[in-house]
Amino acid sequence: MTGTADGRSAEETAPFDSRIAPEDGPSDEPALPGPDRVVEGEREMASGTDLAADVAALQTQFDVVRYLRRLAEDHGFRHFIICLIPPIEVAKLSETSIVSNLPKEMLASFDESGLLQHSAGFRRLRSTTTPFCLSQQEWTRETTRAAEAAQHMAVSARHQVEQVAYFPVHNADGTRAAMILMGEQRAIPMAEMMELQMVAIYLYNRLTEIGAFWRESDVALSEREIQCLNWTAAGKTSAEIAGILGLSEHTVNHYLNHVTKKLNAVNRTQAVVKALRRGLIS
The missing domain is CATH 1.10.10.10 (Winged helix-like DNA-binding domain superfamily/Winged helix DNA-binding domain)
Known part of the structure; x- marks a missing residue:
């Protein structure tokens, strides 16, 4: 539930290259492996072996974005973001984003309202390793800045966000992150939540391997x-x-x-x- 006050796009403000999803459109690139299998019109969950192979085949952060776009669509979500879980003093979600297709209006609303430090979702992410969902009403009720939360929810509602699913992950050095999926309100079965949690783990580790967020231009050491x-x-x-x-x-x-x-x-x-x-x- 999340561009900026000066009107710049999310691409322009993302701290790392290519963190925001490219526009949809025709492409001559070869098809990437999908996040699931389709059998007689119904989605069949991929096995762990298939998932590992599919994610390992992703070569760039753009590949990850396309994979995430399909994953979100296949599971009924509209928007996604993989981001670092920042310490409490970090104020903007845009500074922690790795890959995302969030509308710039949502991201600007979230950042300008200072909700990263008060969001019910991020407060839970700092204290749990278990995936969870929050409805729009739950998120608004549990977020500590009620007025700002209500205003942000109005922006999110314009982008058909009624529910957010959170999937916390971490890598070998202990850096914590999360895959967050947003869309319409629905009951998500536990088996599907656990499947998506496994996807989040594989994708975050693959992003680490690709190095999509270790090349920060804004970090300079003396x-x-x-x-x-x-x-x-x-x-x-x-x-x-x-x-x-x-x-x-x-x-x-x-x-x-x-x-x-x-x-x-x-x-x-x-x-x-x-x-x-x-x-x-x-």
């Missing part, structure tokens, strides 16, 4: 920050790094704390992992 991270990766303590670089231990801690915040990491170890994956250190 020479000292890179040096401190490299020595931390080598197993050195702050005191040891201070001796090597001719700095005070306090200054080394300052550099490491600063770079940890830049990388949205929970500690130095995670900062090193993220920096390595993004090619910021070697």
Whole structure:
């Protein structure tokens, strides 16, 4: 339930390249594997082996977007987003989006209302690893900014969003994210929820492998920050790094704390992992 106050599109404000779904239209590209199988007009859930093979065949974030578009349509949803679950101080969903087809009006409404910190869905995502659904009424009732929530719901209703399904995931370094699907109100069977949860896990891990969101242009480290991270990766303590670089231990801690915040990491170890994956250190 979520472009911007200055009128820019979601593509222009997404923090990573190609996070927003490309427009539909004719394409000469080969067909991608589908998220399910169709038997006599009815959707049949793919086996775990089929799902793993289908997702592994996705080569770019655009492939993931097309896959998600089909997945959403096949399951009766209109909109989707895969995003990081940010710490409470992050204020905008657009800053955490990885891939999405959310209408820019919805995303702008969500961000301008400051709902990321108050959303019932994101509050639950921070405390559970189990998929769940919220109806429009439940989301509005449980979101702590009632007036802003009601205004955003009016925007969402114009885009036929009556219900949101949340699927929390994480990768090997502990970074948490979620696949969120939005559409009309309906009862979703538990088996379907669990199937979609498995899809979310495979897709998020595939995005990590593709590197779709590890190439952030807005993260730049200073020479000292890179040096401190490299020595931390080598197993050195702050005191040891201070001796090597001719700095005070306090200054080394300052550099490491600063770079940890830049990388949205929970500690130095995670900062090193993220920096390595993004090619910021070697």
